[in-house]
Structure formats: structure tokens, C-alpha cells
Amino acid sequence: MSAQAASSGHATVSADGTTKKPASRRKPAVASTPPPPTLIERTNALHLEDLKSRFLDGSLLAFAGPSDNASTSSYHIELYTSSSLPEATFNDCFDLLEANMSTSYRITSIGWHPRKKKEEMKHPAMRYLILTAVAGGSSDDINPAAEKAREGTAVGSMFIGFLEFMITEEEGAEVIYTYELDLVPSHQKLGLGKKLLDVAEEFGKRVGVEKAMLTVFDSNKGARRFYEREGYDIDEISPDPKTLRNGLVKPPTFHILSKSFIPPTND
Numbered sequence: 001m002s003a004q005a006a007s008s009g010h011a012t013v014s015a016d017g018t019t020k021k022p023a024s025r026r027k028p029a030v031a032s033t034p035p036p037p038t039l040i041e042r043t044n045a046l047h048l049e050d051l052k053s054r055f056l057d058g059s060l061l062a063f064a065g066p067s068d069n070a071s072t073s074s075y076h077i078e079l080y081t082s083s084s085l086p087e088a089t090f091n092d093c094f095d096l097l098e099a100n101m102s103t104s105y106r107i108t109s110i111g112w113h114p115r116k117k118k119e120e121m122k123h124p125a126m127r128y129l130i131l132t133a134v135a136g137g138s139s140d141d142i143n144p145a146a147e148k149a150r151e152g153t154a155v156g157s158m159f160i161g162f163l164e165f166m167i168t169e170e171e172g173a174e175v176i177y178t179y180e181l182d183l184v185p186s187h188q189k190l191g192l193g194k195k196l197l198d199v200a201e202e203f204g205k206r207v208g209v210e211k212a213m214l215t216v217f218d219s220n221k222g223a224r225r226f227y228e229r230e231g232y233d234i235d236e237i238s239p240d241p242k243t244l245r246n247g248l249v250k251p252p253t254f255h256i257l258s259k260s261f262i263p264p265t266n267d
């Protein structure tokens, strides 16, 4: 509205063709208050140091290596946001994901799209748990790409794996969603995946989300067993098998699993 129309008190016709009453005859405007930020918005607005102090269980972040892996003396888990993750560590994560999982991605309906995947990995609300090892002896079994010294990583520590997650909303539920969980092949089957998952789940519980969720490929039977052992079950939003015209039942190429944090009630 122009200053002239406002002061004369005449109705004005705006560009979209609607008629507006003169300001003096309109009800006083009620200042509309924005809705309070949701749990997800509040959590994702926190700085890294606040995320660490409020949602990480310090007792789960450092532990001794398994006794059957003599070369490793201790492990350490560190939380990063996508913006605080050193570029070299981001590359370690992407390279490991590509080596472990790109073939599995390719044979599914999702496909393997490196550029899109990197964009997703850099989403501002993406969080990373980075697992490193301090080698006590030979480091022959460590991924050679991980041996190079890198910014932000303690001298002598080696990249072993990562868990990538987001505090987000999924079909109306507040959840902690694990996007990726990968260990270097030499450090799989040692119980380290559980260590990362435990930190993520405790993070989600402390935030106050109702469940943990993740996607697992149907072809990845080992990972599926691993998650089931950890208490994950098929979620209600997981795709159903399709019955083809010839009567054959085609399983989905991936499943969505979840683990509730809400204690069951007795009634």
C-alpha cells in the first residue's frame, strides 16, 4: 500500500486484485508469534561442544582393543558435525563407504551416485562418530589410506570407521537416523560396530527422540544379522515385498529397521 492511500483512508486494490480496507477500519493487527522450535530444530541448532556435553556418554568413547587384535592398544570415538569434520577424514569416510558399499548400492533401486551422496554427507545437520585406533605394534592391517597424518586427528591414530547420523523426523516421528556405518575390513567382526551404535543410540536417548532408524540392503545379510542382534526390527514404514503377476514374491531391495527407545507399557 502506498503512503498516500494509507493516509486518505480509502480502500485500495492491490496488484493481486483483492480489496484491502483502509488501515483505520481494520482490526488492529495481532503480532503473529512463530511456533516454538521443535526438538529436532533445537537440537540441530546446537554447537558441537554443546552436542558433546549434553548428548555424548563419555564412558563409551574410549576403550581397549579386543584381545585377539594384538596390534591395537586402544580405540577412541569422536563426534563431529559435517562442518567441523576435517576434509581428510570426510574423504576417508567417503572412500571407505565407496569401497564397502557402492556395489550393494548399485544393485538396489537407490543406485550409487557419488556426487549426490557427498552432498547428503555434507548436509548441515549430519553428524559423525569417527572411530580411530592407536596402534600398539604393527599397523599392517590398517587401511593404508588411513595411515597418513591428518588435520584434527591425534598423531599416531588411524581411521578405523565411522557412523553417520542425523537427528530428524521420519513420517512424523522424531528419530536418530543412522545413514551409514562402516568399518575398514581388517576391523570388522571385532565388536566395534556395536561400540559406534551404542554411542549413537545413547545420543538419541539423551536428545529424547523416540527411536533409532536405519536402512539396510536386503543383500547385506551380515549387517542385517548384526542389527537384529542389536535389537532392531523391521519398521512399519519399511517397503513390503511385491507379488508379481506370475505369483512370484519379490522382496524389496532394502529394509528400514528401527529400535524403540520408549519402554513398553504393561497395559
Ligand SMILES: CC(C)(COP(=O)(O)OP(=O)(O)OC[C@H]1O[C@@H](n2cnc3c(N)ncnc32)[C@H](O)[C@@H]1OP(=O)(O)O)[C@@H](O)C(=O)NCCC(=O)NCCS
Residues within 6 Å of the ligand: 066, 068, 100, 101, 180, 181, 182, 183, 184, 187, 188, 189, 190, 191, 192, 193, 194, 215, 216, 217, 220, 222, 223, 225, 226
Ligand atoms: C556391519 C558392520 C558395521 C558390523 O560391525 P562389526 O563390528 O563387524 O559387527 P560384529 O562385531 O557384531 O561382527 C559381525 C560378525 O562378526 C562376529 N564377531 C563379532 N566379534 C567377533 C570376534 N571377536 N571374533 C570373531 N568374530 C566376531 C559376529 O558374531 C558376527 O558374525 P555373524 O554376523 O556371522 O553372526 C561391519 O561389519 C561393517 O562395517 N561391514 C561393512 C559395511 C556394512 O555392511 N555396513 C552396514 C551398512 S547398513
